Amino acid sequence: MFKKILIANRGEIAVRVIRACHEMGVAAVAVYSDVDRTSLHVRKADEAYPIGSPAASESYLNIQKILDVAARSGADAIHPGYGFLSENPRFAEACVEAGVKFIGPTAAAMEMMGSKTRARQAMEHAGIPFVPGTSRGLESIKQAERVAEQIGYPVMLKAAAGGGGKGMRLVHAPEQLKSALEAAASEAKRSFGDDEVYMEKAIVNPRHIEMQILADEHGNTVYLGERECSLQRRHQKVLEEAPSPIVDAHMRRHMGEVAVRVAQAANYTNAGTVEFLVDQNKKFYFLEMNTRLQVEHPVTELITGLDLVHLQIRIAAGEKLPFKQDDVHIRGHAMECRIYAEDPDDNYFPSPGKITLLLSPSGPGIRQDSGMYEGWTVPMDYDPLLAKLIGYGTDREQAIARLTRALGEYFVGGIKTNISLFRRILRDPDFQAGRLDTGFLDRMLKRKEALEVDPQAERVAVIAAGMFAALGTQAAGAGEQAAANGTAGGRVASNWKIAGRKEALTSD
Amino acid sequence: MIYDITIDGKNHRLELNRADHGGWACRLEGQQIEVDAVLARPDVLSLRIDNQAYEVKCERVGNELHIWVGSVRFAAEVRDPRSLRGRSRAADDYGPRKLIAPMPGKVVRVLSHEGETVEVGAGILVVEAMKMQNEIKSPKKGTLRKILVTEGTAVNAGDVLAVVD
Numbered sequence A: 001m002f003k004k005i006l007i008a009n010r011g012e013i014a015v016r017v018i019r020a021c022h023e024m025g026v027a028a029v030a031v032y033s034d035v036d037r038t039s040l041h042v043r044k045a046d047e048a049y050p051i052g053s054p055a056a057s058e059s060y061l062n063i064q065k066i067l068d069v070a071a072r073s074g075a076d077a078i079h080p081g082y083g084f085l086s087e088n089p090r091f092a093e094a095c096v097e098a099g100v101k102f103i104g105p106t107a108a109a110m111e112m113m114g115s116k117t118r119a120r121q122a123m124e125h126a127g128i129p130f131v132p133g134t135s136r137g138l139e140s141i142k143q144a145e146r147v148a149e150q151i152g153y154p155v156m157l158k159a160a161a162g163g164g165g166k167g168m169r170l171v172h173a174p175e176q177l178k179s180a181l182e183a184a185a186s187e188a189k190r191s192f193g194d195d196e197v198y199m200e201k202a203i204v205n206p207r208h209i210e211m212q213i214l215a216d217e218h219g220n221t222v223y224l225g226e227r228e229c230s231l232q233r234r235h236q237k238v239l240e241e242a243p244s245p246i247v248d249a250h251m252r253r254h255m256g257e258v259a260v261r262v263a264q265a266a267n268y269t270n271a272g273t274v275e276f277l278v279d280q281n282k283k284f285y286f287l288e289m290n291t292r293l294q295v296e297h298p299v300t301e302l303i304t305g306l307d308l309v310h311l312q313i314r315i316a317a318g319e320k321l322p323f324k325q326d327d328v329h330i331r332g333h334a335m336e337c338r339i340y341a342e343d344p345d346d347n348y349f350p351s352p353g354k355i356t357l358l359l360s361p362s363g364p365g366i367r368q369d370s371g372m373y374e375g376w377t378v379p380m381d382y383d384p385l386l387a388k389l390i391g392y393g394t395d396r397e398q399a400i401a402r403l404t405r406a407l408g409e410y411f412v413g414g415i416k417t418n419i420s421l422f423r424r425i426l427r428d429p430d431f432q433a434g435r436l437d438t439g440f441l442d443r444m445l446k447r448k449e450a451l452e453v454d455p456q457a458e459r460v461a462v463i464a465a466g467m468f469a470a471l472g473t474q475a476a477g478a479g480e481q482a483a484a485n486g487t488a489g490g491r492v493a494s495n496w497k498i499a500g501r502k503e504a505l506t507s508d
Numbered sequence B: 001m002i003y004d005i006t007i008d009g010k011n012h013r014l015e016l017n018r019a020d021h022g023g024w025a026c027r028l029e030g031q032q033i034e035v036d037a038v039l040a041r042p043d044v045l046s047l048r049i050d051n052q053a054y055e056v057k058c059e060r061v062g063n064e065l066h067i068w069v070g071s072v073r074f075a076a077e078v079r080d081p082r083s084l085r086g087r088s089r090a091a092d093d094y095g096p097r098k099l100i101a102p103m104p105g106k107v108v109r110v111l112s113h114e115g116e117t118v119e120v121g122a123g124i125l126v127v128e129a130m131k132m133q134n135e136i137k138s139p140k141k142g143t144l145r146k147i148l149v150t151e152g153t154a155v156n157a158g159d160v161l162a163v164v165d
Helices: A011-023 A040-044 A063-073 A089-098 A107-114 A116-126 A141-151 A174-192 A249-265 A297-304 A308-316 A396-409 A419-426 A440-446 A455-475 A478-485 A495-506
Strands: A004-007 A027-032 A047-050 A077-079 A155-159 A169-171 A197-201 A207-215 A221-233 A236-242 A270-278 A284-290 A333-340 A357-359 A366-370 A385-393 A411-413 B002-007 B010-018 B024-028 B031-041 B044-049 B052-061 B064-069 B072-079 B097-100 B105-110 B123-129 B132-137 B142-147 B160-164
Touching: A004 A011, A004 A063, A011 A027, A011 A040, A011 A308, A011 A366, A011 A385, A027 A040, A027 A063, A047 A063, A063 A089, A077 A308, A089 A107, A107 A116, A107 A284, A116 A197, A116 A249, A116 A284, A141 A155, A141 A174, A141 A197, A155 A174, A169 A174, A174 A197, A207 A249, A207 A284, A207 A308, A221 A249, A221 A297, A221 A440, A236 A297, A236 A419, A249 A270, A249 A284, A270 A308, A297 A308, A297 A333, A297 A366, A297 A385, A333 A396, A333 A419, A357 B052, A366 A396, A385 A396, A396 A419, A411 B052, A419 A440, A455 B002, A455 B010, A455 B024, A455 B031, A455 B044, A455 B052, A455 B064, A455 B072, B123 B142, B123 B160
Parallel strands: A004 A027, A004 A077, A027 A047
Antiparallel strands: A155 A169, A155 A197, A207 A221, A207 A270, A221 A236, A236 A333, A270 A284, A333 A385, A357 A411, A366 A385, B002 B010, B002 B072, B010 B024, B024 B031, B031 B044, B044 B052, B052 B064, B064 B072, B097 B160, B105 B123, B123 B132, B142 B160
């Protein structure tokens, strides 16, 4: 087993991996950019090293700086988390060259899955069902028109190097094709430095369901069940659950076996996720493979009773999978809410700033993977994911009830979050009935919600406002105090204050 | 103590006085109410009003005050009627309107130019923060009088970006 693991990430996922390290008796090394000195992962780690300015390219994406810290700290493995360098084959390769174990798949497997067109070619070869379209980049508008005619409109244009909805265009009719192709190619060029764009048949109101797999370095690959990820906004997942309300044991086995074949076709090792689009007849198509730990991995952990990060680390250390496919059982239902620093009342604009008050939920069936704390200032430089609230229950209904209850206990003050969005989703009758597809959230948000204000609550607010005023500063939390003494937040005392105190002590 | 309190735009008068037993004597719009309050921690009150229990949170950001009763948020303003401070100015819907940066970030694109006629909701510029590009839209139909930033400008929440008249 490793002695020391460097976590090349920040936020909740860095904290998640640090926790796994400590549970396994492994020391955890954090890296941080200038704006992250006060971040939670630095507080939780055993060692922490600065790696430069806030821009990710100067810090969390800088391969050399991270490998330097690995060498300096004597770390024998690196966990990349998700995002940043996690799916960068050059980084995986550089780790091999530096003699540090990369906790994830090989560079070759990543490369194959990193290009969506190359992945499609390999899957075509392995006989995996995928959405009809081209397995190579489009070469001309003429070719695009011909293929679109063949597979039928609507079609989807996608960047080969893409992800997160960038370089993607839905085309309903031939006359829109040319401008959409140009727009997708230029967006792909800007976002990924690669203008290769391919075409797929657009599946109307699909579900997005993914299968978790694990593969050791001795040729054993298993699937751990699916996650339903159809609730998305701007192609970003918002709420995930496992199992999917529409997948039964038979479909799960079928999908799982296809996912295992996908992984094996790429000689895949460690944790990975095979994404599928599922149409209204429950027919599923290979979409892509994510070669990393997913944000939503906790829902799979809860229903399988496995710890995916522990298993990632053990696999990377050369251990065999400690169980077989038949030993994997699914029990209960889990659901995850991604708590983002964004304002639901103002177009979901990001809302960085200081957290003046934090009340965290707990109780039966509630897990929280968080990267925030009260008094911390959320920097504007990174992804707005603050925490994940995960509910678990005997069945879907109980998981929803527990999450709803926990959201009522949850309070993040000082910044805006999307907590209210989840209350709305969880009480939506279609959601409760499991009628989900990738257009669900957009449709729900278009409907204005009738707000009824409880007159009693308003009376309570009046009394409380007066009470807070009457109690004065003793009732004021972090927000008010920071405003009063002008601290930037997070830091306990400035350096000169500390130096001053030290001097006062030694002069006695 | 007497307070004039505005909750979501509605005015209320509240009288609060310490009672003998350490509790509070409370009158809302002249009507007596039995209130038992415990400050559970800074910014969190546990209130009992006629034996109904509430957890109330107080959120202070800049000059804004919000009171949360359970999961419902109320914009609050508290004034001491004896003081002259805290009189709010009426919001001005006529004349020039400013486009304000809703969050700190960087201007990545300017979509219109000065002098151009713009519709309500027309995208004027794009501000990037937390990996997200956000279009800042015109609050009214009119002429784009001024653009105060250029592509690449770093902005703070509340900064004026442009003016539409």
